[in-house]
Amino acid sequence: xxxxxxxxxxxxxxxxxxxxxxxxxxxxxxxxxxxxxxxxxxxxxxxxxxxxxxxxxxxxxxxxxxxxxxxxxxxxxxxxxxxxxxxxxxxxxxxxxxxxxxxxxxxxxxxxxxxxxxxxxxxxxxxxxxxxxxxxxxxxxxxxxxxxxxxxxxxxxxxxxxxxxxxxxxxxxxxxxxxxxxxxxxxxx
Numbered sequence: 281x282x283x284x285x286x287x288x289x290x291x292x293x294x295x296x297x298x299x300x301x302x303x304x305x306x307x308x309x310x311x312x313x314x315x316x317x318x319x320x321x322x323x324x325x326x327x328x329x330x331x332x333x334x335x336x337x338x339x340x341x342x343x344x345x346x347x348x349x350x351x352x353x354x355x356x357x358x359x360x361x362x363x364x365x366x367x368x369x370x371x372x373x374x375x376x377x378x379x380x381x382x383x384x385x386x387x388x389x390x391x392x393x394x395x396x397x398x399x400x401x402x403x404x405x406x407x408x409x410x411x412x413x414x415x416x417x418x419x420x421x422x423x424x425x426x427x428x429x430x431x432x433x434x435x436x437x438x439x440x441x442x443x444x445x446x447x448x449x450x451x452x453x454x455x456x457x458x459x460x461x462x463x464x465x466x467x468x469x
Contacts, residue, residue: 284319287312368392368422371401381417381439382410392422394456402451404464411442425456433463443469 289312295301332338358373361380366388369377381387395401409415417437419427427450429435439446447464 285316376404378406380408381415384413386416388418390420397455400453405448406445408445409439414438414440421456421459427459429461
């Protein structure tokens with residue numbers, strides 16, 4: 281965005297020293313200064329509203345970021361513990377989520393709120409049990425999508441251990457119409 285600030289209309293040589301100067305020159309310079317301050321205020325407000333900050337969260341509003349080099353970046357961990365009933369797991373909670381299930385009743389975990397078609401959305405899910413019950417988990421995706429499981433995906437998917445999580449990756453590029461599921465494995469304590 282090009283700046284609207286234009287100093288060409290300012291007469292730097294005005295007023296002329298030792299001469300009776302016409303007041304119109306003062307008014308013209310003050311008008312140009314005021315207009316440029318208004319432009320500057322508008323542009324600074326736009327920068328404060330629409331640019332990334334280092335001191336607050338930034339929403340890039342689905343705009344592309346390219347040619348970036350990330351060093352020492354992290355991902356937020358979203359924790360859902362003590363799940364006893366079927367519920368949605370939302371992509372909007374982040375790409376790394378932990379789920380602690382309790383009880384012996386079957387629970388359906390539905391993958392929800394995927395990004396629009398043509399955008400890749402991924403969730404790595406860490407699943408633990410309560411340590412005393414075996415909880416069967418059924419997977420689904422909201423909106424009637426299909427889940428395609430890798431050949432090593434456990435069937436049935438059951439969780440018991442509180443200290444040995446099972447790790448699963450889910451991803452889609454079709455807004456959840458087709459979701460791929462890859463069983464990473466169970467990790468020992």
